[in-house]
Amino acid sequence: MAKHSENEVFDETNDENSGVTAILCNWIVGLDKKDIPEEVLERAKHLILDGIACGLIGAHVPWSEQAVDAVLAYEPEGQCNLIGYEEKLGPLAAACLNGGFIQATELDDYHSVAPLHSASVVLGSLFAAAQVKNTKVRGSSANGQSNGTREPGHTVPGIDFLIAAIAGFETGPRSGMAIHGADLLVRGWHSGVVFGCPAAAAASSKLLGLSAVNIESAIGIACTQACGLMAAQFEGMIKRMQHGIAARNGLFGALLARNGYVGIKKVYERRYGGFLNMFSQGNTKTPRYDVQEVVAGLGDVWHTSRIRFKLHACVGGCHGLVEAVEKLQKDHPQRFAGEALANIKSIKVGLSETILHHDGWAPHERPLTSTGSQMCAAYISATQLIDNQVLIAQFADSQLNRDEVWELVNKTTCHHDSQFDYPNLGCGAHVTVEFEDGTTLEETVRMPKGFDPPITNEEVRNKYRRLAASVIDQERVEKIEKLVLAIDQLKDISELLEVLAKPTKSGMN
Template structure:
C-alpha cells in the first residue's frame, strides 16, 4: 500500500523506513502485563514451556547431544547457568547453546505453521540463562540509570510473560518476509526468525527499557543466519536454533549495560534485517515491515499457530505421515508388512517450501539420523514399515533397514501447489500404486493439531510419555506442577534446579 504523508511525499508502507515498527514492538514488549494477556494464551504458553522441557529432557542424552556437551564442557569454564540433564554449570551463552540443542535434538519440539521456527528451542534456553544471570550476577560494578545491578529473584510470572513475548515476536518477524519462503531459498528460517524472538524474551526478563530492547534486537538480528544444507548429514542442524537463543541473549546482555545496537533493524532498507533476508525472493512487495507489529495484543500466535508435534520428524511431513496412516487403516491387507514389497511406486505431493526442504532424493545410504528426519521419502517409508515415526525409528541400528530403503527408492516427491495456501504447507497428497495396478490415494490438507490445535490435555500426555523415559516419576511430577502453576511460583530457580541434574539416555 502506498500512502501520502503531510509533505505529499509518496511512501510505500510495506518498507517505510520511518514507520516506527521496531520501536512499537519494543514498547509492547516492555509494557505487556498479565492483565493484557487472555487466560487461554497464558495457559497455552505454560503448556508450550512444558513441551519444550520434555523435549530437552529426552534430548539431553541422545548421541549427538552428548557429542556437543562433551565438546563444550571440554573447553568452557564453569559458570552460573544450568544445563538440562547435567550437573555442570556453564556461562550464559554456552548454556543457551546446549539447552537449545537439547530441546531441538529429536525433532519433537514445537513448530510454527506459517513462519517456520521452533519457538521453545529459541526462547526457553535464553530465558533459563537470563534468569540465572539476573539471580546470580558475576559482577556488581556495572551500572545503569537505576544503579548497580544486584541479584534479583525471577518469579514464574515474569518468566511466563517473557516467554510469551518471545513466542509472539518470532513469527511476526518471519511473516514480514513471507514465512516459509525463506526455506524455499535454502535458509534455515528458525535461526533467522529466532534471533529477535530470543532477544525480545531475554530483554523482557532482564527488565530492559524499550530503547535498550531495540538495541538487543538489533544486535541479535545482525548475527542471524543458518544454512538449510545442515539437514543432510552431520549434527549441526540440531544446534542452529540454539545459535538464535544465544544471539538474542547476547544482545540483551550487551544492551543491559548500555551497549547500543542497530536501531530500526526491521525498517532499514540498506542492510536491514527484512531487506537482506528477503533479497531474491521474487515477491511483491519484497517484504512488509508492518507485519512485525501487526495485531500485537489482539492476535496471539502462542495459542493459534505454534503447533505441537506428535511425530519425531520435520513438521512439514506430518501431513504425509497421517495420509499414509489413513491408507493403512483403510486398506490393512494391502499395507500389511508381508505385502509392502508389492508396492510399485509412491508419489508424494508437498507444498513449495516443504518440497524444497524435504522432498530431496537421498544421496547416500544410510542417511544420518538428521537426514532421515528431514527426508520425506524416508519418513513415509518409516511410517509404512513401523506404523509410527517416533524417536526409536531413528536409532543408528535402524537407519539401514532393507525394507525401509526398498520403499524409499520407490518414492518420488513433487511440488503440489494446492498446499501453498496459508496453514496448508504441512499437508500432503500420497498416491500408492501396487504391482497389480491397483492405485490408492489420500489427500490431507492439514495434519492433526491445526484445526483444532493439539489440546492441553494431549500436551500433558506427551510430556509424561517423554519425561518418564528420562527422569523418575517424582521429578517428572514436580516439574509439571511447577510449570503449570508458573504464575504462582515466587522463584523460578526451583524449576531450573529440577531439570539441571543427570537424566537417562533415551536413544542408543
C-alpha cells in the same frame, strides 16, 4: 510507491521512519499479565512444558552428549544449569546447549506460517537469563536508560518468566511473517534460526527488565548475528544446534544492551542492511517484505496460540505425509500389512513448494544420518509404512540401514502440488500408491493433526508424561509438571531450573 534504487521499489508500508521496531519494543516493555488472555497464558505454560519434555529427551542423545563434551573441554564453569547435567556453564554456552537439547530430536514445536521452533530459542535463552539476572551490572546505561541492574539475591518470579516467554513467542513468528516466513526455506535458509534471534532477544530483554531503548539495541544485536544454512539437514549434527545458536545470539544481545551497549536501531525498517530487506533478497513476493507484519495485531492476535505441537519425531512439514500414509494403512490394512508391502510399485508424494525444497529431496547416500532421515520425506514415508509410527526409535543408528525401509524409499518420488501452497496448508500432503496389480490408492491430508482443531492442552500434557517418563523417574515427572503448570505462582524460577538439571537417561532408549 517510493523508489529506493534503480532496480528496487518499496511499498509505502515499508517506510524507514515507520517506527515499527520501537513500537514492538515498547509493547514488550509494557506487556503485563493483565494484558494477556487466560487461554494464552495457559497455552504458554504448555509450550514451556512441551519444550522441557523435548529437552529432557534431547539432553542425552548421542549428538547432544558429543556437543556437551566439546563445550566442557574449553568452556569454564559458570552459574547456569544445563538440562539433564550436573555441570554448570556461563550463560551463552548454557543457552546454546539447552536450546540445542530442545531441538535435538525433532519433537519440539513449530509455527506453520513462519517456521521456527519457538521453545528452543525462547527457553534456551530464558533459562540462562534467569540465572544471570542476579549479577550486578558495571557502569551506567547509555542515554540514562534503565539497564536492568538487579541487586544480588534478587529472585526471578515465575510470572516474570512466563510473560517473558510470551514476548518471545510473539516476536519470532511476527519477524518471520514479515519476510514471508516459509519462503526462506525455499531459498535454503534455516528459517527459524534467522528469526529466532530476535525472539530470543525479546524474551531475554523482558526478563532482564530492559528499557525499550535497550531492547531495540538487543534485537538489533541479535539480528546482525542471524543466519542458518539449511544444508545442515543432510549429514551434520549442527542442524540440532542451530536454534540453540539463535538462543545464544539473542541472549548475547540482551546482555550487551543491559550494559548500555548500543546495537542497530530500526533494524526491521532499515533498507540498507536492514533485517527484513536483506533476508527477503531473492524472493519473488510482492512486496518482498512487509514491516507492518512485525506489529500487526499486537495485543489482539496471539501467535502463542498458533504455535503447533508435534506428535511425530520428524520435520513438521512431513506430518501431513505421515498422517496420509497412516490413513491408507487404516483404511486398507491388507494392502499395507507385512509382506504385502513388497507389492507396492511406486509411491508419489505431492508437497507444497516450500516442503518439496526442504524435504522432498532424493536420498544421495545410504544410510542417511539420523538428522537427514528425519528431514527426508521418502524416508519418513517408508518408516511409517514399515513401523506404523514415526518416533525417536525409528531414527536410531541401528534402524537407518534396513533393507525393507530402503526398498520403499527407492520407490518414492516427491513432486510439487500447488494445492498446499497456502497459509496453514504448507504441511499437507497428497499420497498416491500404485501396486503391481495396477491398483492405485490415494489419500490427501490438507492440515495434519494440530492445525484445526489444535492439539489440546491435555494432549500436550500426555505427550510430556510419555516423553519425560522414558528418561526420568515418576516423582520428578510429576514435580516438573506441577511447577510448570503453576509457574505464575512460583516465587523463584530457580526451583524449576534445579530439578531440570538433575541427570537424565539416554533419550534414544
